[in-house]
Amino acid sequence: MEHYNMNLTLKVWKQKNADTSGKFESYKVSNISSEMSFLEMFDVLNEQLVREGKEPVAFDHDCREGICGMCSMYINGRPHGPWQGTTTCQLHMRAFRDGDTIVVEPWRAKAFPVVKDLIVDRGAFDRIIQAGGYISVNTGNAQDGNNIPIPKDDADKSFAAAACIGCGACVAACKNSSALLFLSAKVSHLALLPQGDTERKQRALDMVAQMDKEGFGSCTNTGACEAVCPKEIEITNIARLNREYLSAGLATDSKSH
Amino acid sequence: MALSGIFLILFLLIHAGLNACIWANDGGVMFNKAAHFMGANVVPRVLEIGLFVFFLIHIIQGLVLEIQNRSKRGIGYAVKMGNRGSAWNSRAMGILGALVLIFLAVHLSDFWYPSRFGGLTNMYIDTATNQIVPAGTAGGKEYHDLYAEMQHQFTSYPWIIVLYEIGVIALFWHLVHGFQSSFRTLGLTNHKYISLIKNTGIVYSVIICLAFMLMPLSFYFGWIR
Numbered sequence: 001m002e003h004y005n006m007n008l009t010l011k012v013w014k015q016k017n018a019d020t021s022g023k024f025e026s027y028k029v030s031n032i033s034s035e036m037s038f039l040e041m042f043d044v045l046n047e048q049l050v051r052e053g054k055e056p057v058a059f060d061h062d063c064r065e066g067i068c069g070m071c072s073m074y075i076n077g078r079p080h081g082p083w084q085g086t087t088t089c090q091l092h093m094r095a096f097r098d099g100d101t102i103v104v105e106p107w108r109a110k111a112f113p114v115v116k117d118l119i120v121d122r123g124a125f126d127r128i129i130q131a132g133g134y135i136s137v138n139t140g141n142a143q144d145g146n147n148i149p150i151p152k153d154d155a156d157k158s159f160a161a162a163a164c165i166g167c168g169a170c171v172a173a174c175k176n177s178s179a180l181l182f183l184s185a186k187v188s189h190l191a192l193l194p195q196g197d198t199e200r201k202q203r204a205l206d207m208v209a210q211m212d213k214e215g216f217g218s219c220t221n222t223g224a225c226e227a228v229c230p231k232e233i234e235i236t237n238i239a240r241l242n243r244e245y246l247s248a249g250l251a252t253d254s255k256s257h
Numbered sequence: 258m259a260l261s262g263i264f265l266i267l268f269l270l271i272h273a274g275l276n277a278c279i280w281a282n283d284g285g286v287m288f289n290k291a292a293h294f295m296g297a298n299v300v301p302r303v304l305e306i307g308l309f310v311f312f313l314i315h316i317i318q319g320l321v322l323e324i325q326n327r328s329k330r331g332i333g334y335a336v337k338m339g340n341r342g343s344a345w346n347s348r349a350m351g352i353l354g355a356l357v358l359i360f361l362a363v364h365l366s367d368f369w370y371p372s373r374f375g376g377l378t379n380m381y382i383d384t385a386t387n388q389i390v391p392a393g394t395a396g397g398k399e400y401h402d403l404y405a406e407m408q409h410q411f412t413s414y415p416w417i418i419v420l421y422e423i424g425v426i427a428l429f430w431h432l433v434h435g436f437q438s439s440f441r442t443l444g445l446t447n448h449k450y451i452s453l454i455k456n457t458g459i460v461y462s463v464i465i466c467l468a469f470m471l472m473p474l475s476f477y478f479g480w481i482r
Contacts, residue, residue, distance in 0.1 A: 011335075024335065074334065074336075076336055077334065077336030077337055077338050077339070077341070078338055078341060078342075103335055103336045105334055105335060105336070108330055108331060108332055108333065108334055109329060109330060109331065110328075110329055110330065110331045111329070173338060173342055175326070175330075175343075175348050176326035176329060177326075177329035177330050178326075178329075215329060216329065217325065217326040217329035218322060218325070218326060219442070220322075220326070220347065220350060220438065221347065221434075221437070221438040221441045221442065222342075222343035222344070222347040222348055222434075223342065223343050223344075223347065224338065224342035224343040225342075226342075227341065227342030227343065228338075228342055235441075236446065236447055236448055236451065238441065239441050239444045239445070239446040239447060240444065240447070241444075242441070242442055242443065242444035243443075243444030243445075244444070245444075246443070246444055
């Protein structure tokens with residue numbers, strides 16, 4: 001693909017902290033290479049702002065190779081920007097043309113309060129995981145892998161669900177700010193394997209209870225989450241979670257809920 | 258939402274099936290007999306109570322859900338995602354449902370109320386020949402003439418037809434999403450069944466709503482008399 005440089009106008013959400021209200025700020029960046037990643041373009045902007053003695057734009061990032069789930073920009077009306085199955089850090093500037101105006105907003109959900117500018121607090125996801133997104137039974141020492149037969153199809157589905165990086169794009173895209181795609185991926189990847197199977201009922205109940213406590217909305221199956229997920233987690237996981245949750249609610253005799 | 262929705266989906270099937278009797282074009286003999294059965298037999302009467310309960314559950318739950326879900330975002334986005342990730346009707350279930358509810362109120366006061374609490378004229382059907390006979394004829398059985406009421410409503414007031422068509426169009430888009438969504442919510446979908454459920458939902462919505470849309474038009478244009 002041909003390399004080109006471009007000049008862009010950025011409209012970026014600026015907000016001091018969770019307690020203050022924010023507003024859009026316009027910035028101009030010039031000579032942006034089409035081979036830069038979206039975050040590198042923001043690095044250029046921030047260096048420019050530092051040189052000018054202005055405050056840089058705060059944004060989340062970590063691995064910059066699409067596997068950590070830290071980058072979280074809502075670009076031109078879509079979480080992680082226009083490319084399918086791509087995180088913001090893997091979005092490259094060749095997705096844009098010279099003279100474009102790009103609007104960048106933080107994830108919008110009450111369960112994800114803005115920390116500063118484009119950074120939101122996704123601690124709610126951590127607390128959902130803490131509520132049951134793990135295996136607590138003793139699995140013993142490492143044994144021969146073939147001791148526990150797992151059908152290939154189950155292993156594949158579990159792996160596909162485990163690809164969820166917890167970035168929160170599903171919540172950002174959902175009109176109800178529902179976290180069900182995230183939650184269903186986390187429940188599915190454990191429930192599909194024998195080690196996770198034993199606690200599947202309690203896990204589904206505990207994690208859903210925590211999700212409701214965190215103030216996420218409910219799922220109305222619009223499919224927006226699946227469309228924007230950078231890891232292309234499938235919405236059929238939500239049906240699996242619902243199945244798990246309903247049967248767990250009927251079957252469990254625990255009184256903690 | 259899902260369970261009450263599926264109950265209402267089943268109800269619509271019966272409703273459309275019974276109403277299709279108008280197309281027998283026999284002056285309402287078959288239709289009025291069917292309507293009489295629904296009003297006189299104990300089973301449909303008990304189901305009718307269930308129907309009202311499920312309607313109420315569906316409406317109240319829907320309202321609560323809509324209000325709760327709308328409160329979860331806080332500040333909205335400057336640039337909306339629109340139809341890039343989801344179909345418009347899946348996001349407009351609350352508004353579509355409200356349109357159907359307005360239509361339902363008019364619809365109940367048009368037909369259900371008079372047929373239960375009086376206000377319909379009577380007609381007489383000969384039990385042996387199944388023909389319409391004048392009042393007082395030996396062998397003639399009395400029926401509420403709901404058919405005549407339909408004919409009256411749909412030939413006298415064009416705005417009622419417009420309202421019904423709008424109501425059914427709203428119902429159509431509500432059903433196209435609602436059908437598959439209810440199965441998803443109950444966890445009854447996987448890769449194997451999802452396309453079956455989606456397509457069944459679309460075929461169901463098209464058939465049911467087309468039937469309902471044609472009913473007022475059939476009277477208005479005199480296709481049936």
